[in-house]
Amino acid sequence: MKKLVQRLGWPGTVALIIILVFVLVALLAPWIAPYPLQGAGGPNVAAKLSPPSADYWLGTDHLGRDILSRIVYGTRVSLTNGMLIVAFSLLIGLPIGLAAGYFGGWIDEALMRGTDVFLAFPALLLAVLMAAALGPGFLNSVIAVAVTWWPWYARLARAEVLVLRGQPYVEAAQLSGVSHWRIILRHILPATGRPLTVQAALDVGPALLTAAALSFLGLGVLPPTADWGQMVDAGRKFFPARWWYSAMPGLTIFAIALAFSVLGDALRDRKGGTGRASA
Amino acid sequence: MELLRYILRRTFLSAFVLVGVTFLVFVVAQVVPSDPAALYAGPRPTAEQIEKARQELNLDAPLPARFATFAGAMASADFGISYKSRRLIAEDLRAYLPATLELAIFSTGLALLIGIPFGVIAAARQGGWADRLCSFGSIAAVAMPTFFLAMILQLIFAQWLGILPLSGRLSREIAISAPLPMVTGFNLIDALIAGRLEAFGDALTHLILPALTLASYPAGVAMRLTRSAMIEILERRHIVAARALGLSEPRILFGHALPNAMGPALTVIGLSFAYALTGAVLIEIIFAWPGLGRYVSEAILAKDFPVIAAVTMVVTICYVVMNLLIDITQALVDPRVALS
Numbered sequence: 339m340k341k342l343v344q345r346l347g348w349p350g351t352v353a354l355i356i357i358l359v360f361v362l363v364a365l366l367a368p369w370i371a372p373y374p375l376q377g378a379g380g381p382n383v384a385a386k387l388s389p390p391s392a393d394y395w396l397g398t399d400h401l402g403r404d405i406l407s408r409i410v411y412g413t414r415v416s417l418t419n420g421m422l423i424v425a426f427s428l429l430i431g432l433p434i435g436l437a438a439g440y441f442g443g444w445i446d447e448a449l450m451r452g453t454d455v456f457l458a459f460p461a462l463l464l465a466v467l468m469a470a471a472l473g474p475g476f477l478n479s480v481i482a483v484a485v486t487w488w489p490w491y492a493r494l495a496r497a498e499v500l501v502l503r504g505q506p507y508v509e510a511a512q513l514s515g516v517s518h519w520r521i522i523l524r525h526i527l528p529a530t531g532r533p534l535t536v537q538a539a540l541d542v543g544p545a546l547l548t549a550a551a552l553s554f555l556g557l558g559v560l561p562p563t564a565d566w567g568q569m570v571d572a573g574r575k576f577f578p579a580r581w582w583y584s585a586m587p588g589l590t591i592f593a594i595a596l597a598f599s600v601l602g603d604a605l606r607d608r609k610g611g612t613g614r615a616s617a
Numbered sequence: 618m619e620l621l622r623y624i625l626r627r628t629f630l631s632a633f634v635l636v637g638v639t640f641l642v643f644v645v646a647q648v649v650p651s652d653p654a655a656l657y658a659g660p661r662p663t664a665e666q667i668e669k670a671r672q673e674l675n676l677d678a679p680l681p682a683r684f685a686t687f688a689g690a691m692a693s694a695d696f697g698i699s700y701k702s703r704r705l706i707a708e709d710l711r712a713y714l715p716a717t718l719e720l721a722i723f724s725t726g727l728a729l730l731i732g733i734p735f736g737v738i739a740a741a742r743q744g745g746w747a748d749r750l751c752s753f754g755s756i757a758a759v760a761m762p763t764f765f766l767a768m769i770l771q772l773i774f775a776q777w778l779g780i781l782p783l784s785g786r787l788s789r790e791i792a793i794s795a796p797l798p799m800v801t802g803f804n805l806i807d808a809l810i811a812g813r814l815e816a817f818g819d820a821l822t823h824l825i826l827p828a829l830t831l832a833s834y835p836a837g838v839a840m841r842l843t844r845s846a847m848i849e850i851l852e853r854r855h856i857v858a859a860r861a862l863g864l865s866e867p868r869i870l871f872g873h874a875l876p877n878a879m880g881p882a883l884t885v886i887g888l889s890f891a892y893a894l895t896g897a898v899l900i901e902i903i904f905a906w907p908g909l910g911r912y913v914s915e916a917i918l919a920k921d922f923p924v925i926a927a928v929t930m931v932v933t934i935c936y937v938v939m940n941l942l943i944d945i946t947q948a949l950v951d952p953r954v955a956l957s
Contacts, residue, residue: 459933463898464641466913467642467925570768574768595760595761
């Protein structure tokens with residue numbers, strides 16, 4: 339614990355703990371939620387739109403479902419959403435960046451100019467276009483965001499490879515006739531691992547923020563599955579008279595995004611890397 | 618010479634990117650949706666109607682030919698007609714684009730106006746409470762979901778305090794009873810041209826909340842960039858000399874240090890403009906702002922792909938051109954950029 343505080347500072351440590359708590363909540367949702375059935379979508383019309391009380395700590399929605407339980411269940415959607423976006427983006431961006439950096443020349447030029455096209459789009463708009471074409475749904479919204487996200491990993495991976503390519507051990511492997519793909523997979527990929535893993539873990543925050551924006555627009559998970567962005571949107575009809583409906587999930591999104599952002603800041607202060615823009 | 622080569626190369630790359638963007642929009646809007654002809658034919662079409670739509674849309678032509686038609690139409694700003702309203706999309710855009718641009722430009726100005734002074738203060742008080750507060754503010758601004766911030770601002774300024782309008786671009790009295798003549802499409806400018814100060818004031822108050830919402834994220838970035846640039850400059854010799862001469866602190870900060878730290882401002886203008894253009898999709902729904910964002914979100918619900926494609930193209934062109942202009946300006950201001 340003391341070592342952690344030393345490395346991240348107090349704000350970074352608190353942020354890390356908050357993120358871990360969210361992960362725990364997601365894993366244990368059915369046991370933590372006060373009303374698991376409502377969290378999973380079961381209606382409870384008798385208590386619709388009740389304000390926060392001892393029975394319903396954060397109030398209820400227009401179907402009487404406990405907002406706290408919905409938020410707890412929504413944690414699963416949001417976190418998996420964020421992680422899948424990052425994973426899909428790595429799956430596309432990493433091979434492209436590795437190949438571009440390793441082979442150089444026209445392969446590099448072709449791959450990176452293609453990447454530029456994707457970067458030229460305002461990210462959210464491309465995601466909206468993709469999501470609209472694919473139709474609403476969890477996996478479609480993941481793909482829609484990943485399409486706008488992968489170019490960053492391609493660039494990051496390429497930059498890492500450019501440094502590694504000139505290393506003596508890589509040259510030694512090349513001279514002893516090891517195949518290119520084997521060098522990339524066994525000798526370069528593991529070395530790029532650390533900076534990429536850190537960046538990828540931190541990107542889960544901005545990724546789930548973008549996913550929340552999509553589901554706010556009605557392009558994410560379909561009801562009755564609980565989702566934060568969709569809850570904020572659904573509560574808009576009752577805002578501000580029944581403020582809790584939108585405010586509670588909205589604050590939750592803010593809290594988790596803030597935790598990722600503070601943690602990223604704490605890590606950057608130690609390493610001196612650069613941030614990135616997101617929608 | 619290096620500068621000219623850099624400018625030419627950047628311009629060429631931007632043109633290439635625009636071709637790529639057109640291709641991508643074509644694929645997503647014309648190839649991915651299951652059956653554009655069924656959408657075009659309207660609700661519950663008969664087989665004949667679909668077949669007719671298929672011919673009208675030229676869907677039986679080979680893909681390269683269809684792409685050529687599409688790219689040609691985009692290049693001549695012929696965006697076709699909306700599946701839903703059957704109106705000319707280009708005409709709709711003429712009304713909606715200025716509304717979004719007005720919002721984007723105004724919010725970019727706000728972002729600089731908020732971000733830069735706070736960045737200067739944070740740098741001047743490095744490590745102090747003011748610095749920490751500013752830093753936290755900038756992190757919070759990045760993490761805040763835009764759509765949620767919009768609702769909070771509406772709650773505070775429109776519902777509780779009642780000092781700013783909740784939504785819309787003009788009050789009903791002006792929009793319906795005495796509409797502004799559309800010259801540029803920018804309400805602020807049109808009101809001035811018509812010499813109507815009350816309409817100018819009305820348009821301005823309607824702009825503040827949506828612009829503030831869109832400005833929060835770029836203001837946070839502007840603050841950070843200004844802060845780090847200022848910290849570096851405050852250690853330079855001419856500042857030490859100015860201190861030794863006994864110049865007042867504000868004069869040193871704003872007169873001698875800040876002009877040297879203006880490089881980041883350009884970056885922020887580009888970023889903020891881009892952010893406003895995309896953020897508009899979310900913000901314009903919440904503030905009932907009659908711009909591109911609201912237009913496209915209605916098109917999404919109706920699966921009106923020509924509209925979605927047209928808006929994506931127009932916004933992306935604005936975005937690419939803006940980035941090009943900023944890169945060129947940056948190279949002109951600081952020729953070292955062209956060499957790297």
